[in-house]
Amino acid sequence: MPQFGLRVALGAALLCSPALGSAAPATVESDLATVLKFGPRVTGSAAGEQARTYFEEQFRALGYDTRREGFTYARFDDLGSDVRVGDRPLSGLALQGTAGGEVSASVILVPGVGTPEDFQKVDARGKVAVVKRGQIPFGQKARNALTAGAAGLIVVNNEAGDLHGTLGERMVLPVLAVTPEVGAALREGQPVTLRVRVHEGEVRGVNVVASKSGVTQPDWLFGGHLDSVTGAPGANDNLSGSLAVLELARRVVSTPIAARSSFVLFDGEEDGLRGSRVFVKDHPGVVQHLKAMFNFDMVGVNVMPLAVGGDSELVEAARQAVPTLGTFRAGGDSDHAPFSQAGVPVLFFHRGLDEHYHQPGDTLADPALIRGAVDTALKAVDAVLGAASAGK
Structure with a gap:
């Protein structure tokens, strides 16, 4: 694993800063209710655009700059x-x-x-x-x-x-x-x-990237995909992960880590990790500099207790911070995969495939579970920084 350039004092700030408490009101519930009303967020859809705009507004209200990164690809649709x-x-x-x-x-x-x-x-x-x-x-x-x-x-x-x-x-x-x-x-x-009845044509996807002004070489990237599949409102898959990214951005906004991080909502994940693959391809310098990529996918329904997979040192640091945290083998089926393939240490947060996976019934996600994933992620960051500072 690459050496982490941040000091343990930064990790302590994550857990002690007022931004982690009352100064940053928890709005996961209202975020969830608002975005679900838009409907299935299929890449290229009006609902996807509405959701993207909403998240941009939330990031900007926190003081982050946002940018859109568009890409196109051929897609097969069942009509x-x-x-x-x-x-x-x-x-x-x-x-x-x-x-x-x-x-x-x-x-x-x-x-x-x-x-x-x-x-x-x-x-x-x-x-x-x-x-x-x-x-x-x-x-x-x-x-x-x-x-x-x-x-x-x-x-x-x-x-x-x-x-x-x-x-x-x-x-x-x-x-x-x-x-x-x-x-x-x-x-x-x-x-x-x-x-x-099928159609093949070009579809346009859009990644949303949020960061503090002037951040061009982040040490940390926190990501999740915003798109869902046709017919599925995608509350758990993966509005829960997108809201975890936004909530994490809220928590750290007044801490030093905000100046060393990017928060990315990927598009086109359901069509083959399109957005994350394009990001890795288009930003080789950013990817090479990254100390870690944290991916959140399906963290709003407790099919199994929260678990992590990915880079062995990151997994171990997270487990030391949260001994009850489960582990699993992270495969190539979510947005961490292109980063891992590019040599970036990754940590994938996941609670299992619920019974409404890719179904119209994917309408529920528990805000408390989403916040719990963020709590664990912040503790993992602190543990990683502590390990790096101790020379482990």
């Missing part, structure tokens, strides 16, 4: 796909890379997960093939269906809930992913109409 049984539409999600189109044909239930051997057991020619999720990539299932002459493919999730996924390549076959309940409603030989 409303389903499989119709008679007059009854059964909703599903198009797998990224699928061709759009409408196919009317009979159902063929393919035993297994759609391997070549599975398709050899049935006659799928001109039919809508139905296979289970698992064992092989979605793209291989689709290629096997094409080879077998299927006119369309339905992949049934092997666990509760919607199935989001990608084929990994462009396919001329319409492919729909459905829940176990929808899969159970499909019968052998049943006439259905598979409707896959």
